[in-house]
Amino acid sequence: MTEEMTYAIQDDYPNDLAYCYGCGRLNKEGHLFRTGWDGDQTVTWHTPDDVYTAIPGFVYGGLIASMVDCHGTGSASLALHRKNGYEPGEGKEASRFVTASLNVDYIKPTPQNTPLKAIGKPEEVHPKKFKVHTEVYAGDELCAKAVVTAAVMPDTFTQPT
Amino acid sequence: MTEEMTYAIQDDYPNDLAYCYGCGRLNKEGHLFRTGWDGDQTVTWHTPDDVYTAIPGFVYGGLIASMVDCHGTGSASLALHRKNGYEPGEGKEASRFVTASLNVDYIKPTPQNTPLKAIGKPEEVHPKKFKVHTEVYAGDELCAKAVVTAAVMPDTFTQPT
Numbered sequence: 001m002t003e004e005m006t007y008a009i010q011d012d013y014p015n016d017l018a019y020c021y022g023c024g025r026l027n028k029e030g031h032l033f034r035t036g037w038d039g040d041q042t043v044t045w046h047t048p049d050d051v052y053t054a055i056p057g058f059v060y061g062g063l064i065a066s067m068v069d070c071h072g073t074g075s076a077s078l079a080l081h082r083k084n085g086y087e088p089g090e091g092k093e094a095s096r097f098v099t100a101s102l103n104v105d106y107i108k109p110t111p112q113n114t115p116l117k118a119i120g121k122p123e124e125v126h127p128k129k130f131k132v133h134t135e136v137y138a139g140d141e142l143c144a145k146a147v148v149t150a151a152v153m154p155d156t157f158t159q160p161t
Numbered sequence: 162m163t164e165e166m167t168y169a170i171q172d173d174y175p176n177d178l179a180y181c182y183g184c185g186r187l188n189k190e191g192h193l194f195r196t197g198w199d200g201d202q203t204v205t206w207h208t209p210d211d212v213y214t215a216i217p218g219f220v221y222g223g224l225i226a227s228m229v230d231c232h233g234t235g236s237a238s239l240a241l242h243r244k245n246g247y248e249p250g251e252g253k254e255a256s257r258f259v260t261a262s263l264n265v266d267y268i269k270p271t272p273q274n275t276p277l278k279a280i281g282k283p284e285e286v287h288p289k290k291f292k293v294h295t296e297v298y299a300g301d302e303l304c305a306k307a308v309v310t311a312a313v314m315p316d317t318f319t320q321p322t
Contacts, residue, residue: 016216016217017216019214019216019217020214020215020216020221021212021213021214021215021221021223021224022221022222022223024214027212027214029212030212051182051188051190051191052182053180053181053182053185053188054181054182054259055177055178055180055181055257055314055318056177056180058318060181060182060183060227061183061230061259061260061263062182062183062223062226062227062230062231063182063227065223065226065227065230065263065265066221066223066224066226066227069222069223069226070223096216098215098222098267098270099222099267100266100267101264101265101266101267102222102226102263102264102265102267103262103263103264103265104226104262104263104264105261105262106259106260106261106262106263109259109317109318153216157216157219157270
């Protein structure tokens with residue numbers, strides 16, 4: 001697994017649900033996070049732009065939270081897709097998940113100008129809900145640990161109340 | 162308390178620690194979050210730009226996590242500043258905090274084009290560490306609840322390893 005992600009689940013999100021600032025392939029101003037399988041683990045690579053600083057030299061924690069968030073929903077979608085018999089890149093629309101909860105422990109300051117790798121393990125806790133356990137590395141350094149609980153997007157999410 | 166925040170703790174961060182993408186007053190490309198007191202509660206107002214979408218019509222969860230993150234470190238700084246006898250706007254440098262952990266429960270989808278208000282209660286758990294309990298409202302709607310644990314920035318944070 002390199003920084004290139006050939007098949008990402010975000011490529012298979014329905015068009016109208018592909019505008020997420022974090023991971024929507026149609027939101028060109030966003031981060032364009034892409035999440036795929038590496039064996040039975042999920043992976044998202046990202047090298048943040050310099051503007052995403054906490055203090056100069058270190059990555060902004062909100063960027064890491066954002067990466068973990070979309071990695072979590074993407075991992076949940078990957079897991080449900082595989083459970084249904086599909087892999088990303090096969091042209092089958094994937095289920096879109098939303099985040100129910102996001103927990104991030106910042107282990108150590110995250111250096112800038114270093115590719116970040118989020119590695120996740122999705123765990124089914126309900127047929128429509130997954131808990132994704134994630135570690136974020138900068139090079140070999142474990143910088144953050146996170147747990148995201150993601151649920152299949154409810155119909156109520158499709159129109160503002 | 163209106164959307165105008167006259168005295169924000171971020172105005173009193175040291176110059177070299179005021180480049181945070183979320184709340185650094187010197188990072189003009191960032192969100193420029195500003196956090197101040199409303200009685201014994203802390204408040205951050207923010208209306209996200211349209212680009213920060215989850216799906217069209219709703220705010221990106223990573224933006225909410227970012228807002229809560231900086232609101233948390235700002236609230237901790239406000240609390241320590243007050244404990245030391247100071248209020249923002251008095252020209253006394255405030256302590257800069259970093260996030261140890263960030264927990265966000267997304268209660269309901271957050272509508273766009275609506276001012277968001279984070280309201281926090283800082284709780285001292287150690288002389289250099291505060292737990293900040295926060296609620297995020299869009300208008301009258303409670304959209305997210307969060308707990309941030311923030312610690313005074315260690316010296317090791319000032320240079321990349």
